[in-house]
Amino acid sequence: MKSEAGAVPRVSYLIRWVERGLRSRLDSTLEAEGLSTQEYTALSVLARRDGLSSAQLARRTLVSAQAMNQLVIALEKRGLITRRPDPDHGKIQRATLTAAGRKLVTAGDRASAPIEARLLSVLSAREIEEFRRTLTRCLDALQTDVEARRGEARTASP
Amino acid sequence: MKSEAGAVPRVSYLIRWVERGLRSRLDSTLEAEGLSTQEYTALSVLARRDGLSSAQLARRTLVSAQAMNQLVIALEKRGLITRRPDPDHGKIQRATLTAAGRKLVTAGDRASAPIEARLLSVLSAREIEEFRRTLTRCLDALQTDVEARRGEARTASP
DNA sequence: CCGATTTCAGCTACACTGAAATCC
């Protein structure tokens, strides 16, 4: 067991390396559309889940609320999204894609599709499905862990 | 098919988000050992594959040769690795862990094991194995793609 | 001369922490 665990690269590494490979490719392709990868990502999420607040987006993508908020503000300034206060809670700003935003997402989708396809080209349809499910479950595990850690911090820190 | 593709988050996103979640956790745990995540990663790879050059490390982890070299130089300055020229090629510097380096890798392994375990806690042993294999194959696909792109650039750019 | 490795230098994008205001 000891030799097994030590001899194989950690899954964490593999994920990072794959992420790096994808990231650089996405960056250069999306640049042509005038989008950074994180801008495109945020817009994509909004395309599927309209009306999320920046705090919600931050939790979903495991970045800090401040980092995401900054991004959202920039997107609004560029006219790619609009934000309006939640009817029940005036502080919460819910974001929606503008027509320009939707258009850019579509362009980004087209530009990035070959990269995703390339990544998955070595997998069968069944494997892709399982891969996606596995990643989703891992993400859930990490997200609930965030909440658990928040809970600890609340009770532990003086 | 159209609706399927649009309705589900891209695998690329999922990978990035999981990577983010892992990264922040690894950063804070390893910091206690005086290691950054990439330092620890480079040391780990060397622990398994002794004598790699920084250029080889860079290719393996899909970062630029310059970025990796910088890291390797820092590791040498800290006395965690030594480098000696390849016998057949005086320019190539092959890296080896020092005793201090091996010790730190072990400490890092201990510190990071719970994080990896947490990530995989929601998966069965069989799923973990398949996950690892899938990630490895994706990494291979991206790495060979790098070489392909290098080839294109060589023949395409004037 | 070409290709790969290493190195130095400058730079930027991304995301972080801290602190404060607002809202329920």
Place this chain on the structure above:
DNA sequence: CGGATTTCAGTGTAGCTGAAATCG
């Protein structure tokens, strides 16, 4: 008052590109 959201400000650093030297 506590907890969440948003915002402003300061900060750090990981990784990039460019350019040059070395080597086979």
